[in-house]
Amino acid sequence: MSTPTSASGAGAVAFRDMTLDDVSAVNALEQRLFPADAWPLEMFLAELTQPETRRYVVAESGGAIVGYAGLMCIEPIADVQTIAVVPEFEGRGIGSALLTRLIDEARRRGAADVLLEVREDNPRAQQLYVRFGFEQIHIRRKYYRDGVDALIMRLQLAPSTEAPTTEAPTTEAGQA
Template sequence: MINHQDICDISFRRATEQDIGQLVEIERKSFAVPWPAEAFHNDILHNRFATYVMIECNREVAGYCGVWLVMDEAHITNIAILPQFRSRKLGESLLREMMSLAKEAGAITMTLEVRVSNQPAKSLYKKLGFQEGGIRKNYYTDNYEDALVMWVNL
């Protein structure tokens, strides 16, 4: 039986300065050490390498993904889906969209860091072709957990 609350009319759009409040709210609900508004403000308004994409479910913001495109490499800065929208494959849809946009922009590889303990995220990344690269020791400042570096050819 289909649960109609799980059905999403998905759309994507570039984040703007007006989205900074929502970006901060998504961060706060998703990460132990959320990025401050200033980080988004600087990236969106001043970092020519940064792109942020919002995913909407039925015209309601559900999450975002940020990437820095430098030369032929795309680096995912963050990807997050609000808790009430999780388990609907929105993270997968968003990452696929960002991979496509990065490829269109000339990137040939994409990298990211993920907590070594974050099995759901690592499973998603592997599903989309990401491979394990290396370890960044004590990467996360809240608990000094290591980060696994993952990468994929686009």
Template sequence: MVQARRELAPDQLVVHIVPMRRRHLRSVLKIEAQVYARPWSLSLFVSEMAMRTSRAYYVARINGVLCGYAGLMVSEGDGHVTTLAVDPEWHRNKIGTRLLLTLARTAIRRGACNLTLEVRVGNSAAQEMYRRFGFRPAGIRKNYYVETNEDALVMWAHDVDTPEYTLRLAEIEAGIPGVTLVSDGLR
């Protein structure tokens, strides 16, 4: 039996972050349907995962339960966060922060100098997390989320390949309670 989220203190969490595989997609799609009005399809995830040279997708698991996932595309020195979602039952446990740390480090390892993403203008919690990572507003994409008629805030973090940014990531990681175990599939 898996211990319920509310029974685990933040400092007791052991979060495993591993590359997304096809076997994870049933759970990924359940979260996707919970958090997005227009969820990605199975075929879209499979297609994205197949582009291994330019994409990286990860899942976060606690006690074997998939609680979040994130994706990244790297092209011409820029890393683009394609998706990041956490099961609502696991919000406020720094799962998104752990996933974004993994994406940022993967992007840097793959040669990114900058990171970018889109976030709903009304999602202030996500925007605050992104600001901690050095993302700053760069513009608005009108009606980007057509299913809800909501605009997207475009955010960029520049010079992520510097020692200063590496230090920023280390400081963010030091502030996360519990343990994060990352298997990036490279070792």
């Protein structure tokens, strides 16, 4: 099921679950966006075969995938496995919308916390996570292949099932 964020024709972005048919395009983006740390194609395939603990979504515009994100959830912890938006589409709220979907999925699956790693040299991503309420809890030294540290961040989810949802902007204008 697609959820458009804007009705403005070719610029509209729709979100849907990632399928096996998307893996080739997502892998090409992964190689382009994270050349030093890119996942191999087989990893995406393996992730999609575990729907009981995983959820992956894509963002599309004009028939092309422009963003993707994935979550692993094994109660009581959810972990953002990956999140990416192509540079040409940054600043349109796609990253926020993808992260919102992952957090909502973590809540749906009963997670108490959402964890993630983010490169210490990626302030844009760090700012996105802080806006959503993530806090840095640890540093993994030289975590990435090129020697950059990873900041470990955590979002504690409200224990109540009546917790407010994390709504991201639904238009293309605005945040990450």
